[in-house]
Structures are given as structure tokens and as C-alpha cells.
Amino acid sequence: MPLPAWLSPRKRSATARSVLAGEAAAEAARKQEQAEQEELARESAAAEEHEEQFPVSGDPLAAAFFDLDNTVMQGAALFHFGRGLYKRNFFQTRELTRFAWQQAYFRLAGTENSGHMEEARDSALSIVKGHRVAELMSIGEEIYDEYMAGRIWPGTRSLAQAHLDAGQKVWLVTAAPVEAATIIARRLGLTGALGTVAESVGGVYTGRLVGEPLHGPAKAEAVRALAAAESLDLDRCAAYSDSANDIPMLSLVGHPYAINPDTRLREHAREMGWRLRDYRTGRKAAKVGIPAAAGVGAVAGGAVAAVALQRRRR
DSSP: OOTTTSSSSOOOOOOOHHHHHHHHHHHHHHHHHHHHHHHHHHHHHHHHHHHHSSOOTTTTOOEEEEEEETTTTSSSHHHHHHHHHHTTSSHHHHHEEEEEHHHHHHHHHHHHHHHHHHHHHHHHHHHHHTBHHHHHHHHHHHHIIIIIIGOHHHHHHHHHHHHHTTOOOEEEEEEEHHHHHHHHHHHOSSSSSEEOEEEEEEEEEEEESSSSOOOOOHHHHHHHHHHHHOOOGGGGOOOEESSSGGGHHHHOOOSSEEESHHHHHHHHHHHTEEEEEOOOOSSSSOSSSSSSSSSOOOOOOOOOHHHHHHHHHH
């Protein structure tokens, strides 16, 4: 029994217009692929040209300043630190759930949210209150190996190494606890770190901050103070960050870089002609300018930051 006409498959021959549409789509795809390959070739050639110029070897007045979260490391150091403390029974499951949600938000959004950062800060301060600074430092070494070492962006690490190889000092500048930041800097072979300082008395945390978190404009002030103490020329220095919150710090230096930038920073960097690089995808992001190399809180006690502040007061 033959099928009704409306159920029978229809054989439709290609019309001239459909053939034209198919050929046009194929040609557009081919041209797009070719354009991307040509763009990558131009970027590679430009990178080789710029690598010899920057960073400048043997310049004692130049240094580099790197944001940490989502710039050097995937996610937020404070949240990774919280996971490690939970594993060691510093706090309860409900608090771990909050840390996990904050970390998931941070990774999905790829940007800092002041509300989430403040909540994480307050949680961390309450958790470490009454614990010894030395205890947290020791645990921090273990937490780095467990949760942080595998989350370092190789590309950003190579950029930092390029500055070190040129004989320049390299600092982390982060809202993360200064102890955690110092551990990360030391393990990466960097010069040191500026981070959020928590108050301690007799080597024991009080649960209060010294001042405020090293975030936004505070980072710029830390870089300015350290540059003065180290007799650096900020016009010859470089700074790297993923967040528009760090525009004050990036604007201080002569060589600002947007790394894995959020939307606001990407737009601002393009307007200002700053260099961009994105390590979150397999291919290079569209850039304005070329970086020098193809690849390179709240629980604190405060050695590096304290030295910088002490020098500034003199």
C-alpha cells in the first residue's frame, strides 16, 4: 500500500540559488580560516620583533607586578586556601559549601565581585582567629602543592620568567592573604609578594585586618610605595592583571598588560592601546600590541607589605 503523499520523502533537486548559497557558505568558511591563520602569522612575527625590545635586560629601574587570581593562577587563592583548611577540620561543611559556591562563581564569571570577595574575606578571618601565624604558613605550603600548583597559567608564568631572566624583580600584588601570596611567589621563584595583612598579636591572629584588603586602588598604592622604596621608574615597569578593578595599578606603569581580561578591562585596554593576552583558550586572543614573551585576603601576617610600609614612613 503506497504511503500518503504527505508522508512520502520528497526528492528535491538543488536549485541554482541553493547551489549558490552552499558555495558561498563554503567560501566564507575557507576565507575565515585563512584570515585567522594570517592573523596568527602576523602576531607571531610581531612578537619576535618585540621580544628583543622588552623586557629590557639589565635595567635596574624596571620591575614587574602581577595580579594573582585569574592572572597567574586559575581561580582565587583564598578559595583554594579555604578548601585546604576544611580538609584539616578548620571549619564545617556549610562553610565549605559557601567556599565552593564562591569559587564556582569566580571561575564561571572570570571576574572579581566585591560582595563575594568581602564575604570570603570575613569567612577566612573568622576561621583563622586564634590560630598561630606559623601554623598557617606551614599549612599553606601543603595547600599550595595540593590545590594551587596545578592551576598556574603556563603562559603568565613564562611572562614572569622573562622579566626574571632580564634581571628584573617580579612581585605578586594581590588581595589574597600575604602569607599565601608569599608562599606562591617563593614557589614560583619570584622576588616577593604584596598581599592583604591580617592583624596578629604574639603570633596569633586576632580576626581583624590591618587596614583593608589590598584590592583596587589599594594595589596601586602598594605598587607606588614599593617602587619608591626600591627606587624604580614606574614608566619602565610592567603590570599584569585580568580585572578592571586593577586599572589603577595598570595605569601606573609604562607597560600595562591585560591577561585573561574581563569584559571591562578588555574594552579599556583596547581603548588605551594596552597589550592583551588570553590563556583561557587554545588560540591567542585578538591583541592590541604584542606581549614580550609567548609564554611566562585575608589571613596574613605581613613581612613584605610591612617592609614596604616601613620604608615609606621613613
